[in-house]
Amino acid sequence: MSAADQERIMQLVKRILPDGQGINKDELEYLTEKLKNITPSPSEGEKPKKAKKSKLVLKNAKGTIDQGPAEMAIREELFDKIKAVFKTHGAETIDTPVFELTDILTNKYGEDSKLIYNVAKPEGSDESLSLRYDLTVPFARFVAQNKIQSIKRYHIAKVYRRDQPYMTKGRYREFYQCDFDIAGSNYAPMFPDAECVKIATEIIDSLDIANSRIKLNDRRILDGIFSACGCPDNLFRAACAEVDKLDKLPWTAPENEVSVRCGLSEECADKIGRFVQKSGAQELVKELLADPVLSANKSATEGLKEMSVFLEYLEAWNIMDKVSFDLSLARGLDYYTGVIYEIVMTPSEQDIKNAEAGTTVGVGSVAAGGRYDGLVGSLVGGKGKSNVPCVGISFGVERLYTLLKRKKEASSIRTTATQVFVMSGQKNMLKHRAAILNDLWEAGIPAETSYKPNPKLLNDLQSCESRNIPWGIVFGEREIEEGIVLLRSIISRDEEKVTRSDLVKVLKEKLAV
Amino acid sequence: MSAADQERIMQLVKRILPDGQGINKDELEYLTEKLKNITPSPSEGEKPKKAKKSKLVLKNAKGTIDQGPAEMAIREELFDKIKAVFKTHGAETIDTPVFELTDILTNKYGEDSKLIYNVAKPEGSDESLSLRYDLTVPFARFVAQNKIQSIKRYHIAKVYRRDQPYMTKGRYREFYQCDFDIAGSNYAPMFPDAECVKIATEIIDSLDIANSRIKLNDRRILDGIFSACGCPDNLFRAACAEVDKLDKLPWTAPENEVSVRCGLSEECADKIGRFVQKSGAQELVKELLADPVLSANKSATEGLKEMSVFLEYLEAWNIMDKVSFDLSLARGLDYYTGVIYEIVMTPSEQDIKNAEAGTTVGVGSVAAGGRYDGLVGSLVGGKGKSNVPCVGISFGVERLYTLLKRKKEASSIRTTATQVFVMSGQKNMLKHRAAILNDLWEAGIPAETSYKPNPKLLNDLQSCESRNIPWGIVFGEREIEEGIVLLRSIISRDEEKVTRSDLVKVLKEKLAV
Structure with missing residues (x-):
């Protein structure tokens, strides 16, 4: 810092002190600018700061909200x-x-x-x-x-x-x-x-x-x-x-x-x-x-x-x-x-x-x-x-x-386009569920299955009801052998047998897509 | 500003002066904070700043673009x-x-x-x-x-x-x-x-x-x-x-x-x-x-x-x-x-x-x-x-x-949903154009007319062609008297007479909305 800088800062500060008002805008800017350029030295006994592991506060910026x-x-x-x-x-x-x-x-x-x-x-x-x-x-x-x-x-x-x-x-x-x-x-x-x-x-x-x-x-x-x-x-x-x-x-x-x-x-x-x-x-x-x-x-x-x-x-x-x-x-x-x-x-x-x-x-x-x-x-x-x-x-x-x-009533709000949910009451059926899903996805029919390896059939059916998903596809070992699935209306609970090869066609008719 | 504040600022500044380094981070923050709270007084002879009338540069922020x-x-x-x-x-x-x-x-x-x-x-x-x-x-x-x-x-x-x-x-x-x-x-x-x-x-x-x-x-x-x-x-x-x-x-x-x-x-x-x-x-x-x-x-x-x-x-x-x-x-x-x-x-x-x-x-x-x-x-x-x-x-x-x-070919890009353009070859027809538009808007049929008080029919027709708008509605004094309009296919240039009361129905059929 030059001698002139020092002199000027000293003058300014002397004027701040009496009442905190005796400094004008340019002078304040000058002083603030000078202070910015100072690299502070560590206090005595101060250790280099470790990143404090303080708990992160999870919230939105003031005045903003998430949309679920x-x-x-x-x-x-x-x-x-x-x-x-x-x-x-x-x-x-x-x-x-x-x-x-x-x-x-x-x-x-x-x-x-x-x-x-x-x-x-x-x-x-x-x-x-x-x-x-x-x-x-x-x-x-x-x-x-x-x-x-x-x-x-x-x-x-x-x-x-x-x-x-x-x-x-x-x-x-x-x-x-x-x-x-x-x-x-x-x-x-x-x-x-x-x-x-x-x-x-x-x-x-x-x-x-x-x-x-x-x-x-x-x-x-x-x-x-x-x-x-x-x-x-x-x-x-x-x-x-x-x-x-x-x-x-x-x-x-x-x-x-x-x-x-x-x-x-x-x-x-x-x-x-x-x-x-x-x-x-x-x-x-x-x-x-x-x-x-x-x-x-x-x-x-x-x-x-x-x-x-x-x-x-x-x-x-x-x-x-x-x-x-x-x-x-x-x-x-x-x-x-x-x-x-x-x-x-x-x-x-x-x-x-x-x-x-x-x-x-x-x-x-x-x-x-x-x-x-x-x-x-x-x-x-x-x-x-x-x-x-x-x-x-x-x-x-x-x-x-x-x-x-x-x-709107809360229950009438649908947040997904899902029309069909694929499920099985038996274990180790995930690959079969994945294969059926693939046919539906390729045909542009919005469809899901549980991500659980072995979900319970009753839970899946309840989930369809609470989410207003209109159709379920249900199958087990026997249906695989026969080359069919059961197409279930979630509302009426009626089930009909549909051959795997007809499934996309039948669903497209029912959904009118 | 309190006496204690004054004392502390004075001490800090005395330490800045010798080499500009004798101040630690906390002290620098403290001083900067204090300076922020000072309302500067105007310099002697300083006039309130006038906004300089410099020419505004119209451009996007660096690295960003508009989407037309x-x-x-x-x-x-x-x-x-x-x-x-x-x-x-x-x-x-x-x-x-x-x-x-x-x-x-x-x-x-x-x-x-x-x-x-x-x-x-x-x-x-x-x-x-x-x-x-x-x-x-x-x-x-x-x-x-x-x-x-x-x-x-x-x-x-x-x-x-x-x-x-x-x-x-x-x-x-x-x-x-x-x-x-x-x-x-x-x-x-x-x-x-x-x-x-x-x-x-x-x-x-x-x-x-x-x-x-x-x-x-x-x-x-x-x-x-x-x-x-x-x-x-x-x-x-x-x-x-x-x-x-x-x-x-x-x-x-x-x-x-x-x-x-x-x-x-x-x-x-x-x-x-x-x-x-x-x-x-x-x-x-x-x-x-x-x-x-x-x-x-x-x-x-x-x-x-x-x-x-x-x-x-x-x-x-x-x-x-x-x-x-x-x-x-x-x-x-x-x-x-x-x-x-x-x-x-x-x-x-x-x-x-x-x-x-x-x-x-x-x-x-x-x-x-x-x-x-x-x-x-x-x-x-x-x-x-x-x-x-x-x-x-x-x-x-x-x-x-x-x-x-x-x-995409540039010409195939449609930027509006407009299906119908309302036009007349005669002057002072804006209110009639506005009335026809109202029927179409109320029926949810995307429609426009020229904002010019007396547009040229040929210009309107050319605009339909260049904008790929499929239908034109054309009328003059005579059509108003007869209670009809001419519905014109922009592509084939065929025209048919349609009564005003049937217009929305006919268009809905043609547009399949």
Whole structure:
């Protein structure tokens, strides 16, 4: 260490000592950096450390869970239903890596950026990486990087947020999102936007687990309201955040006026408050277009006119009973530029009973999205030709999963595809069991046998019953000699003799494969 | 900061200053910890930092790639075929988080542990996390943590290795593994082990992309050979590593004797060399069991006897033509305890031609695995009752993907499920297109229309042809008045009139959905 280094460290430390505050950021970094480069010497009497044989704690990383076979069976059913709707709308699928260059994720998520997981940067690496926080920004990066002009894609994958986990409410640090997005220029206004909402209703319908309400709004209308009510430009985002909290915190909470909370003038807060508590449909659009304050605002009128077109599609598709144009919907993310929407499950009677009993209500937002016309452009550094307008919707499936799981009886969940179980009441039959299995496997018939050398027939039969396996193949010395097996229906317990050479054919008929 | 803290920091820093070495590890940690808790004050004249507007570089993290729609279509076909085989064998599926507590992954991967990605540990977090390196260790953790006694599961998911990427050869830092494992005690010896190899042949057969060879060996036989040849215990692993390199580096490379490379005596290296270049089947097992040197070794005889049982299953399942018992197979991972195997694609004639032309040969290992009876036990801290013996196989799909992709003609890859495209030659027909689409979507018929307000009919028809969409629905003012549409076969170009009310029924018949 040089004399200058020593001098500098000494100075810094003298300043730390009085109150622990007299050091600035650069100085702290300098000192920390210096300390990193020091190879510590062993303490006196300290022996080189032996790897301590401490007991390993077996657990998941905080906020994450394993999915066992029963959970996976339900989850796959859920994904299959969601995928079927995406495919019905002609979507392709893509995949992107779990981590992105950190720069790509910067300035996209407002306050929540602090929840992003970073990857440790080993010595010699020049890349800063972060785990993806959502699927939208990686999608925009994919579109921009590959110079794609138009695409309709879905993506089902895990995202990562170092949020305070709330496991019983399904808030995890690793969770799936199912995203559907439409990117392209010169599209008929609001048609792709309306299709995203239509997809949400089709998915909720196909799951048949709860009722839902869809709230619609438009960032341009909100901005227009703020502007028309005299909110200064630099407070738009703060005002937006207050609107976003409306379901938890009333606009005029006693002794906690919104004007105090975010620095708006009382008059302005008051005006905004009158607007953002309105909801309705086409008649509200008309009312607002006729409003003397709003109608003078270009952003608001543009948003309102397109909202009307948007609602026309939803009317044509018969889903207006599930939808409301709701001025209190704001959405937290930075990148939305037009229409925004949120799908909220409404509590069933059972949910309300559970809530009264003190257990969690299975309601809340299950999907949300909107139009983000500037995101691709911002990644390529301009809004010119290389920009691609986008609109999309993202399903957070954890809540849907909980509802679907509740609907299923545990016993009805099958975790395997097994249709046939091969068994014998006699000893030393494993090679014969293996030979029969081979015929079934080669024919693509899902089949198993016990891995035990000499399993008990009764145990095998009970296992078939508890696992809902429909067919058993039973044999012993005599059947081998005769070249047959007994094909047993596990449900009816009927047995029929089938020759070995006919077995695959007979089973294929019974299973209709 | 307390007076005692101040005193201690002062003492430590005084000791740093003379030579930068007079501080031990605990003291360094203490000081670093203290510095972390200091909130720096701004420097004089320092302004809040403005985000510099530098141009964003759009690229993937090193060693990772995006999967576009065509890649995903092939990849999903690949996964579906692999899953179908796993399910035919009665396997369940599970999922585990992408990161594990770092301790769980420690001491599992030999030298390659340095390739593990770690997650940055933010202030205040007490968890060290690492991205999973394979699916085997997370599986063992899942079994141990949930006290599972027996399970047969598959898991298809991405794993992470900070290896030197080699993109054209399919070596990435993020890649999929498809794992199948059987865990349970008192199973018939070698039956689950042989099933894993059987599964490999079924998967390779179902993909129909190349020929394969399967190499088999057993860690106990290798260890027995080392021991019987006089290799000291502490050189087993080094000798094993040399065996593992046999396909790249001959045992007796000139001027680079194995004895020099890993410290074996010449005599011992010579003896081992004679064994590990042998391969064969049952006759080799017999030869080795009769070998005066090996037959005295308990580990080797145990391994050889079980190898014979193993081969009997493969004989019964008619796959001996693809298999060889190959003493040169070693496998690098620490956790194997018994039989090991590796599936290698053998080059086709086309591959050999490509190789002569200087392009990459699509051959090499596509799957590997073996028995790891101690891994679950090691996680629970003992080999007693809580241990669960396991055997499994892991497919690295990147190479299979490359082969499957090569087989497909680009034009035959369909990236969407779209069966019907709705179009009109006239203007202002979007709402009518939307209404027809709605009927098709509600019926689950995958359908699309152009997002353009007034697309050209010819462009739409060409798009159907290039995208292999089989049916078009064409209409104009006249058809609307008559309450019909024209249903057009894109291939034959035949058109038939269908009434709007019959449309869904007619299409369902044509598509057989």
